[in-house]
Amino acid sequence: MSDSVDLLVIGGGAAGFFGAISAAEKSDVPLRIRIVEKNPQVLGKVRISGGGRCNVTHGCFLPKELVDHYPRGARQLIGPFHRWAPGDTMDWFESRGVALKIEDDNRVFPVSDSSESIVECLEETARELGIEVMTHTEVETVDKAEGKPFQIRCKDGETMLADSVLLTTGGIRNPAGADIAEALGHEIVPAAPSLFTCKISDSRLDDLQGVSVQHATASVPDQKQQATGAVLITHWGLSGPAVLKVSALAARELQQVNYHFPIVINWTGTESEEEVVTALFELRTTHPKKSLRNHPQFGIPQRLWEHLVDPVLENDDEPEDLAWPHLKKSTAHQLAAHLTACRFNVDGKSMNKDEFVTCGGVELKGVDFKTMQSRVQPGLFFAGEVLDIDGVTGGFNFQAAWTTAYIAGEAIAQLSSS
Ligand SMILES: Cc1cc2nc3c(=O)[nH]c(=O)nc-3n(C[C@H](O)[C@H](O)[C@H](O)COP(=O)(O)OP(=O)(O)OC[C@H]3O[C@@H](n4cnc5c(N)ncnc54)[C@H](O)[C@@H]3O)c2cc1C
Incomplete structure (x- = not known):
């Protein structure tokens, strides 16, 4: 019985x-x-x-x-x-x-x-x-x-x-x-799968493994989802709470596109492009002698800041040691766009080793x-x-x-x- x-x-x-x-x-x-x-x-x-x-x-x-x-x-x-x-x-x-x-x-x-x-x-x-x-x-x-x-x-x-x-x-x-x-x-x-990290192969992230920005926003524009928090650069792409959260918010849709999608990072947190341009212009007067490349802003670590600033300076034919007062309007706009809407193509996922959830x-x-x-x-x-x-x-x-x-x-x- x-x-x-x-x-x-x-x-x-x-x-x-x-x-x-x-x-x-x-x-x-x-x-x-x-x-x-x-x-x-x-x-x-x-x-x-x-x-x-x-x-x-x-x-x-x-x-x-x-x-x-x-x-x-x-x-x-x-x-x-x-x-x-x-x-x-x-x-x-x-x-x-x-x-x-x-x-x-x-x-x-x-x-x-x-x-x-x-x-x-x-x-x-x-x-x-x-x-x-x-x-x-x-x-x-x-x-x-x-x-x-x-x-x-x-x-x-x-x-x-x-x-x-x-x-x-x-x-x-x-x-x-x-x-x-x-x-x-x-x-x-x-x-x-929910809560995953993004596999990205992009030279802008080269040699930045371990760098993190404490207050950033990760967005998946195709799914109109975004999340704010720390973003961590790993040896194979992007991770950190903001990336994990946005992966969870769009979990089903991202599965349907087989994890091939654009992700946009606002390294400044929640500042808009215009707000960043204004802030950069203010630095022209408050940092009269300092070089733009060596004075990272918005809590962005030096190494990442250089990776973000260098291509903009190069594109505008500016010297590497450009001082803040010489920052041109066009350069400021390009830099602000790069800081607030840094777009990467995701090419796969990996589960976060500490916590993965279905x-x-x-x-x-x-x-x-x-x-x-x-x-x-x-x-x-x-x-x-x-x-x-x-x-x-x-x-x-x-x-x-x-x-x-x-x-x-x-x-x-x-x-x-x-
Ligand atoms: C590596 C890892 C780390 C995590 N860390 C955290 C964290 O720190 N904080 C947090 O909030 N969440 C964390 N999570 C998520 C969290 O562990 C789960 O959400 C939580 O365990 C769910 O609890 P549960 O009891 O529903 O399921 P489970 O903990 O999965 O328990 C289900 C149990 O049922 C048993 N079982 C299944 N089928 C049968 C069956 N047919 N007969 C008998 N037994 C069966 C399983 O063996 C298992 O022991 C983590 C997850 C993972 C994988």
Whole structure:
């Protein structure tokens, strides 16, 4: 006879643990809760996340501002973030002994700088609450007949029965979760990589590997998308938060053009060409003796500044040591255009090694975001990356996992107590 539980959580990642814990903590009656994980170890992605430090959430506390960081799922997450926001995540971990810190860019990490603090906290809390964890157990199918519990079949032939199922199988590059949801009547939005760096072969970037501009804007004009933040020059193109964010915003469209597209960088941040021309002219009087080439502006590092200035000076037949007072109007305009709209042709992508995310997953219309319950199959709940939700880099993906899992767990507890 099949073993029977109140709640079966499929997938032992961040969302699976947090959902199970939430259900156990919120229930008025003791629940038999089991997490099944196909790998030998649970919480694998938490361990490797944030370069081993786990960027657990982001110090952005207003739901309206927070949702701006989600290329997909922003509208649906507004309500859930009013119920469980980054502040709640931080309180939760800190109340269980995990000291957290907010770094200058608002990313939140454990003070230990080790993801193990988060893993241990989740495992310890689950243990205290009597949640069963089964590793080496891969769920293959979930069936539901009217009025009967869910019937779960695992790869090794084991079967289980459950009154509720929480599906937290992660991104759908691994199709198992999508297959289970589809078989239970859900639509699936196909997978596409999100958050990638741009492969660019352009002599203007030669020898600049490692140079970064802290405040720049990356735009993909064909998709009318742009993002502001740091831009980093790598050995094979452009990376950094602004590039990753714009890649996420246009993820689907860029997949359709097979990652061949123009990207435009405004190295000054958000200044317009006219504003830059004005600023350059002012420097003619404030820097009477200094050479243009050796006095970089707008926070642009010297080496990059030279790469941007040299072709303009050469084009206008100006000497390399041109002093600011001799800057001509035509040169200033060319330079301003170069600084504010530096266009590169992208010829492929690479995933960011620290955080890569897939967009796509369970179609959001099929899920009630007040409970994270399926609108198609009562008793089936979703949380985390299995949903067609993704955030940009900075702790937003974990926050979506904590929030959706918290809400699912609470709803499951209510359902089980009633
Ligand atoms: C290298 C890397 C670094 C990252 N760093 C950060 C970061 O610092 N901050 C941040 O916010 N986000 C980060 N992310 C994204 C973040 O890890 C995910 O958004 C998050 O883990 C999603 O949680 P989840 O529980 O939904 O899915 P997952 O963590 O992927 O967990 C799903 C689990 O389900 C299991 N599973 C799948 N199918 C089955 C099945 N059929 N049966 C049983 N088990 C199954 C999987 O083995 C897995 O353990 C990073 C991602 C990567 C890849």
